[in-house]
Amino acid sequence: MLITLEGIDGTGKSTLHAALAGLLSDLHPVFTREPGATWVGDSVRRAIAEQTDPVTEALLFVADHAAHLATVVRPALDEGRIVISDRYIDSRYAYQSVTLEGIVPEPLGWLQSLHNGWTIVPDHTFLLVMPVDEALSRLKEKNGREHFERKEILEKVQKNYLALARKDPSRFVIIDASLEKEEILQFVAKAIRQFSGSSRSRRRR
Numbered sequence: 001m002l003i004t005l006e007g008i009d010g011t012g013k014s015t016l017h018a019a020l021a022g023l024l025s026d027l028h029p030v031f032t033r034e035p036g037a038t039w040v041g042d043s044v045r046r047a048i049a050e051q052t053d054p055v056t057e058a059l060l061f062v063a064d065h066a067a068h069l070a071t072v073v074r075p076a077l078d079e080g081r082i083v084i085s086d087r088y089i090d091s092r093y094a095y096q097s098v099t100l101e102g103i104v105p106e107p108l109g110w111l112q113s114l115h116n117g118w119t120i121v122p123d124h125t126f127l128l129v130m131p132v133d134e135a136l137s138r139l140k141e142k143n144g145r146e147h148f149e150r151k152e153i154l155e156k157v158q159k160n161y162l163a164l165a166r167k168d169p170s171r172f173v174i175i176d177a178s179l180e181k182e183e184i185l186q187f188v189a190k191a192i193r194q195f196s197g198s199s200r201s202r203r204r205r
């Protein structure tokens, strides 16, 4: 079973991801992330830091995804493990739809066609949502920020995420990221347990 955590920067996704490891250890999930689960992620980090052109950056994110699938996600799913990824395919759909605006004619369609046929669609996606100002205030100093971490960009990214969730309501669980950290953690951990129980009983049938 493939679970993904998504949301704009500052929503507490990575903290949640790390905390889930403690609560779900008996299920032996594989915790992983995009970008950066493989060496391709180093090129992505460099592309982000150097602000290379948006098409190059988008294709590097896709390359990182391909390597991530091949070396981490697919082998773990083949073993029947639960995989929990901090960011995954929807990050591309939400962020690169913004960075490619005006550069490729239909960014979302272009990005989806780049993934179709070889990617693995998550079974469940937790989308953390909060007002952009609140998310930004949780991020580090302005000059230490990545180029995505600007209000006008993140407003659009969050809108894109919500549109993706509307189109696929059975996959997405929307979480109010302004709630207490502990409350979110307990809710998500419980939901993952329920999902894993029902996917096991489906397999038995």
Ligand code: TYD
Pocket: 009, 014, 034, 035, 048, 061, 087, 088, 091, 092, 093, 095, 096, 146, 148, 149
């Ligand atoms: P991430 O490593 O999650 O952020 P942080 O460095 O704060 O832990 O991701 C780095 C940035 O890359 C983040 O702003 C989101 C962006 N991103 C994309 O634009 N597209 C993608 O496909 C992915 C995976 C991330």
